[in-house]
Amino acid sequence: MQYIKKSDPELYQAMLRELQRQTGNLELIASENFVSRAVLEAAGSVLTNKYAEGYPYRWSKKTDKINYDLYGRYYGGCEFIDEAEKLAIERAKTIFKCEHANVQPHSGSQANMAAYFALIKPGDTILSLELTHGGHLTHGHPLSFSGYLFNIVPYGVNRETEKFDYDEIRRIALEVKPQMILTGASAYPRAINFARFREIADEVKAKLVVDMAHIAGLIAAGLHQSPVPYADIVTSTTHKTLRGPRGGLILCKEEYAKDVDRWVFPGTQGGPLMHIIAAKAAAFQEALQPEFKEYQNQIMINARTLAKALRDEGFNLVSGGTDNHLMMINLGTEEEGGPSGKKMEESLDLAGITANKNTVPFDTRKPFVASGIRLGTPAITTRGMKEPEMIRIANFIKRVFNDHENDEKLAKIKEEVSTFCSKFPLYADLLQENR
Numbered sequence: 001m002q003y004i005k006k007s008d009p010e011l012y013q014a015m016l017r018e019l020q021r022q023t024g025n026l027e028l029i030a031s032e033n034f035v036s037r038a039v040l041e042a043a044g045s046v047l048t049n050k051y052a053e054g055y056p057y058r059w060s061k062k063t064d065k066i067n068y069d070l071y072g073r074y075y076g077g078c079e080f081i082d083e084a085e086k087l088a089i090e091r092a093k094t095i096f097k098c099e100h101a102n103v104q105p106h107s108g109s110q111a112n113m114a115a116y117f118a119l120i121k122p123g124d125t126i127l128s129l130e131l132t133h134g135g136h137l138t139h140g141h142p143l144s145f146s147g148y149l150f151n152i153v154p155y156g157v158n159r160e161t162e163k164f165d166y167d168e169i170r171r172i173a174l175e176v177k178p179q180m181i182l183t184g185a186s187a188y189p190r191a192i193n194f195a196r197f198r199e200i201a202d203e204v205k206a207k208l209v210v211d212m213a214h215i216a217g218l219i220a221a222g223l224h225q226s227p228v229p230y231a232d233i234v235t236s237t238t239h240k241t242l243r244g245p246r247g248g249l250i251l252c253k254e255e256y257a258k259d260v261d262r263w264v265f266p267g268t269q270g271g272p273l274m275h276i277i278a279a280k281a282a283a284f285q286e287a288l289q290p291e292f293k294e295y296q297n298q299i300m301i302n303a304r305t306l307a308k309a310l311r312d313e314g315f316n317l318v319s320g321g322t323d324n325h326l327m328m329i330n331l332g333t334e335e336e337g338g339p340s341g342k343k344m345e346e347s348l349d350l351a352g353i354t355a356n357k358n359t360v361p362f363d364t365r366k367p368f369v370a371s372g373i374r375l376g377t378p379a380i381t382t383r384g385m386k387e388p389e390m391i392r393i394a395n396f397i398k399r400v401f402n403d404h405e406n407d408e409k410l411a412k413i414k415e416e417v418s419t420f421c422s423k424f425p426l427y428a429d430l431l432q433e434n435r
């Protein structure tokens with residue numbers, strides 16, 4: 001960051017302190033990760049300079065198929081960035097075994113927008129997972145385009161099991177006859193049965209969209225059922241378990257390819273972020289290596305170990321545990337007297353542990369206060385932490401819980417957390433260069 005240091009000391013300070021925060025704190029936000037230096041390099045490259053509206057191919061009028069030999073851009077000079085985008089597309093198709101991939105969405109939200117527009121019309125009904133039960137804003141929140149443009153009917157988890165009740169989801173589907181069923185989640189710790197969702201969608205003649213943002217890495221490694229054979233369209237982010245740059249991704253069957261492409265550009269976006277697309281290509285290359293599967297497997301082992309250790313410390317977990325990379329602590333209701341999710345998030349922060357508050361199913365507190373804490377293992381697994389560290393972390397969290405109002409004790413834990421983190425170096429050369 002030597003150029004920024006010279007030209008803009010104020011910005012440099014902010015960036016340096018963020019680097020120090022990422023490396024010195026314990027990162028337990030389930031949707032975050034640490035990208036490789038290769039991905040960082042691509043994201044910080046001159047490819048940011050290039051306008052490239054369009055695609056590195058055109059639809060052949062004769063065959064109605066994608067033809068890479070036809071120039072599909074609205075600007076000249078795209079021959080090299082075309083190579084980068086082609087690499088990203090072909091690697092995504094190989095990883096997820098799908099017919100078509102669009103790597104241009106700027107974010108998961110924009111991938112969802114383009115996917116819905118490709119399948120249904122404003123005013124149509126979407127059956128989707130309730131936000132407070134683990135769904136995402138773009139699955140129908142009134143303040144999101146999704147809730148603004150579509151008629152949303154939510155499904156939730158079962159009150160007893162806190163897992164999906166497929167018979168109940170089917171019952172609602174039969175009743176409301178949605179044009180589209182949406183599944184995938186931001187805070188659901190259990191495996192999702194996409195095949196079952198397909199059956200329900202077929203029965204009511206609905207389209208099925210799977211938003212695999214959180215679990216894309218697990219799916220890439222074959223550790224979770226793939227939605228690709230079942231969904232009409234699969235959307236994702238690239239920056240969560242998949243460990244790529246911040247961005248979106250759409251996978252689909254060939255029959256939807258043209259509509260998906262059209263709804264990404266020009267439907268909802270202008271010029272693609274070519275540096276980010278190159279960074280996606282770099283991340284996908286990593287996802288194709290055998291070590292990536294080991295990494296994803298370790299994420300899940302760590303999650304199971306952390307979940308068990310938290311239960312051993314006396315915490316209640318939503319649905320009792322985890323099948324994936326995340327878990328949710330249920331801190332109990334206001335009447336039970338423990339900290340709220342908001343309070344616990346703040347206390348964890350004071351102890352150098354970064355996590356986020358989250359509603360639990362049937363939460364009685366407001367979403368901004370919430371009764372849960374969501375924890376995930378992708379980022380700490382990237383740092384090299386394994387089972388013994390999970391037990392340490394559960395203990396840190398328990399101590400924070402016990403002393404959540406004692407700032408002195410929290411500061412003491414923070415020192416221990418910092419020492420603990422320093423044993424798992426991250427971006428060591430970047431830190432060195434910016435000493």
Ligand SMILES: *Cc1c(COP(=O)(O)O)cnc(C)c1O
Pocket residue numbers: 031106107108109110135136138184185186211212213214237247248
């Ligand atoms: C993170 C997430 C998104 C949105 O991603 P952004 O890139 O923040 O727009 C969409 N859907 C689900 C399920 C997510 O978890």
